[in-house]
Amino acid sequence: MTKHTRIDVAEFATRRETLLAQMPENSVALIPAAKELTRSRDTEYLFCQDKDFYYLSGFHEPDALLVLVKNFGDESILFCRDKDPHQEVWHGRRVGPDAAQAEFGFDLTYTLDELEQVLPMYINGKDTLMFAQGANKEFDELVFACLNILRGGAKQGLTAPSTIVDIRDLIHEMRLIKSPAEIAIMREANVISGNAHKRAMRASKQGVFEYQLEAEILHEFAFNGARSAAYGTIVGGGENATILHYTDNEEVLMDGELVLIDAGAELAGYAADITRTFPVNGKFTKLQAKVYNLVLDAQIAAFNTIKPGSNFAIANQAANEVLTKGLYELGILSGDLDELIADKACKQYFIHGLGHWLGLDVHDVGDYQVDHDRNQLRAFEPGMVLTIEPGLYFDSEADVDEELQGVGIRIEDNILVTESGFENLTINAPKSIKEIENAMRSPKKK
Numbered sequence: 005m006t007k008h009t010r011i012d013v014a015e016f017a018t019r020r021e022t023l024l025a026q027m028p029e030n031s032v033a034l035i036p037a038a039k040e041l042t043r044s045r046d047t048e049y050l051f052c053q054d055k056d057f058y059y060l061s062g063f064h065e066p067d068a069l070l071v072l073v074k075n076f077g078d079e080s081i082l083f084c085r086d087k088d089p090h091q092e093v094w095h096g097r098r099v100g101p102d103a104a105q106a107e108f109g110f111d112l113t114y115t116l117d118e119l120e121q122v123l124p125m126y127i128n129g130k131d132t133l134m135f136a137q138g139a140n141k142e143f144d145e146l147v148f149a150c151l152n153i154l155r156g157g158a159k160q161g162l163t164a165p166s167t168i169v170d171i172r173d174l175i176h177e178m179r180l181i182k183s184p185a186e187i188a189i190m191r192e193a194n195v196i197s198g199n200a201h202k203r204a205m206r207a208s209k210q211g212v213f214e215y216q217l218e219a220e221i222l223h224e225f226a227f228n229g230a231r232s233a234a235y236g237t238i239v240g241g242g243e244n245a246t247i248l249h250y251t252d253n254e255e256v257l258m259d260g261e262l263v264l265i266d267a268g269a270e271l272a273g274y275a276a277d278i279t280r281t282f283p284v285n286g287k288f289t290k291l292q293a294k295v296y297n298l299v300l301d302a303q304i305a306a307f308n309t310i311k312p313g314s315n316f317a318i319a320n321q322a323a324n325e326v327l328t329k330g331l332y333e334l335g336i337l338s339g340d341l342d343e344l345i346a347d348k349a350c351k352q353y354f355i356h357g358l359g360h361w362l363g364l365d366v367h368d369v370g371d372y373q374v375d376h377d378r379n380q381l382r383a384f385e386p387g388m389v390l391t392i393e394p395g396l397y398f399d400s401e402a403d404v405d406e407e408l409q410g411v412g413i414r415i416e417d418n419i420l421v422t423e424s425g426f427e428n429l430t431i432n433a434p435k436s437i438k439e440i441e442n443a444m445r446s447p448k449k450k
């Protein structure tokens with residue numbers, strides 16, 4: 005295990021073998037690492053590895069390339085940056101091809117300098133080339149240059165693959181089902197993230213800025229080994245909570261408002277994705293509590309549908325029924341209740357999907373539909389991890405009680421599908437009104 009992963013090298017090797025076993029005979033797959041991204045002039049964003057590359061290699065450096073060859077014997081080959089004492093003094097240590105081969109379990113490794121010369125030889129004579137066409141222009145050009153070398157070398161006996169297939173479908177199907185090691189990391193990412201939400205709740209009071217609660221969240225992440233958030237942290241007070249991807253986080257929190265925080269740590273590459281909504285001053289009003297409990301009831305109703313064989317439509321139906329009935333009882337929706345439920349009338353205020361796959365990416369890969377026409381939802385299977393995140397959003401113009409205008413409430417947990425049903429990974433982020441009010445009432449940490 006290297007410092008960047010908590011998953012055994014053998015598991016990465018097994019993933020490569022599993023992928024190779026599904027590749028067509030006499031094929032080669034190319035999976036490039038991410039590049040460093042310039043933030044401004046000569047400074048870069050914190051490096052984030054390409055998740056497909058990472059899933060198959062465990063290798064953390066930019067610019068590398070994984071090559072999987074399926075021929076008489078399967079081979080996994082890594083191209084990576086060479087050791088360079090001068091560059092390493094300036095920009096950090098590099099693994100180098102020798103250590104990469106010894107420590108990461110590749111059959112062969114090369115330096116990037118050898119790429120131009122060696123790569124065409126691995127593609128030569130194969131029937132099928134697999135890579136993520138169109139995902140990366142620079143990489144497309146490299147691959148097409150290799151193909152042109154082969155096509156121009158007929159006299160030397162070179163041949164280019166006649167078929168190009170997108171490799172992503174196979175990798176993404178694998179990524180959808182999490183291994184015990186992955187689940188252990190996601191469980192821990194959830195604990196760290198839950199503690200961060202609790203910390204933000206305890207720091208909340210009138211006059212605090214949204215970015216200050218973000219700072220509490222990020223401190224808790226980093227201090228516990230999750231150096232970055234899995235996505236841009238959302239801290240929205242009052243009406244900002246009704247902007248789904250609000251990340252400005254620059255306004256001051258006011259007494260009487262609710263604040264919505266959507267934040268999750270990235271731990272060893274894996275995301276948590278948790279949302280909590282709580283009163284800035286630590287105490288829900290009666291009406292806030294009613295609407296909050298409605299969203300919570302919808303979440304629980306959705307949870308209770310989750311088991312192998314169920315699907316997002318079934319969970320959605322359960323949440324929609326609870327929300328629609330609750331909005332009707334609050335007098336926000338009117339008409340015939342059965343018709344309202346059939347029409348999913350709650351969607352007027354519950355404006356996004358119920359949830360999504362979660363894993364190395366926060367909106368993780370894997371098809372949601374399984375049939376050819378892509379309108380048959382896939383059934384849940386043990387090892388899938390998903391979010392369940394019902395919400396209600398009333399903008400300042402909404403036709404509701406004035407107290408609810410400019411109120412957004414979302415509650416989001418991370419759920420593992422198990423053999424017998426589900427396991428909620430989000431165990432320690434205060435959620436019931438009592439838990440939230442207790443957490444906010446107890447003596448502040450500082």
Ligand SMILES: [Mn+2]
Nearest residue numbers: 277391393416
């Ligand atoms: Mn989410």
